[in-house]
Amino acid sequence: MSRKSIGAYDLRERVAAYDADMELMHPNRPKMVQIALEVLPFDRDAALSALDLGVGTGYFTTRFLETFPQSKVCAVDGAEGMVELARARLGKRAASVDFRIGDFRELPKLLAGAEGFDVIYSSYALHHLTHEEKRAVAAEAAALLRPGGWFMNADIVAAEAPAVERRIQDIRVHGIIERARGLDPRFADHAATRRFLDEMEANEGDQPLTLQEDLTLLRNAGLRDVAVFWLEYREAVTGGRA
Ligand SMILES: C[S@@+](CC[C@H](N)C(=O)[O-])C[C@H]1O[C@@H](n2cnc3c(N)ncnc32)[C@H](O)[C@@H]1O
Structure with missing residues (x-):
């Protein structure tokens, strides 16, 4: 090759x-x-x-x-x-x-x-x-x-309301963990997933x-x-x- x-x-x-x-x-x-x-x-x-x-x-x-x-x-x-x-x-x-x-x-x-x-x-x-x-x-x-x-x-x-944003974020994290099916250590559980997303979003300057x-x-x-x-x-x- x-x-x-x-x-x-x-x-x-x-x-x-x-x-x-x-x-x-x-x-x-x-x-x-x-x-x-x-x-x-x-x-x-x-x-x-x-x-x-x-x-x-x-x-x-x-x-x-x-x-x-x-x-x-x-x-x-x-x-x-x-x-x-x-x-x-x-x-x-x-x-x-x-x-x-x-x-x-x-x-x-x-x-x-x-x-x-x-x-x-x-x-x-x-x-x-x-x-x-x-x-x-x-x-x-x-x-x-x-x-x-x-x-x-x-x-x-x-979301407009902080409580709604928190609920949507929980749904988001839950979905990622489910789709990762325990095969990706970045998304092993709620804390790991949240940490990964927070770091990624800070690095990428999401707003x-x-x-x-x-x-x-x-x-x-x-x-x-x-x-x-x-x-x-x-x-x-x-x-x-x-
Ligand atoms: C999350 S990716 C999405 C890429 C693709 N549109 C998709 O749907 O998969 C965001 C892309 O936007 C580019 N990007 C972000 N800010 C930019 C800017 N100010 N100027 C040019 N490209 C930018 C990044 O380099 C990256 O490739």
């Missing part, structure tokens, strides 16, 4: 490991992406121009291109390693993707030369931003949408908004017909159109 093919195998393994963690922690991801795609009112053979904010390992973009195979995606992410995994996941479909490595808080610089988009989507990425940063990114995204274009976001939200804050932010960003298309506990699919 050549060094290159070993590298490719390793990338596929890393995509699988990332997905396994996502399945443990966010088993709703496939449903949320499915809903976001179903909302888009375009023919499957339309040649759309799309933007993925925080492509990560390319799950949403892969599903987008499976749904709209004639389309092109501009995929932004700050982590080169994630983009490498996205290329591995996408395989031949990577030819339809223009990867831009950089910070989506600097979209005008990152997208220099790009024209408008029919669809701008994101999953599990925008909750890393502060309220003001997210407002600015959403406003830039709204301005980049062509007439009739849609913005769709599948992401985490916080989810409440659903109402999110919806107001999207409206103030200039999007129309802003709606919640799906919601379960602390995960939501929201969006609006230009």
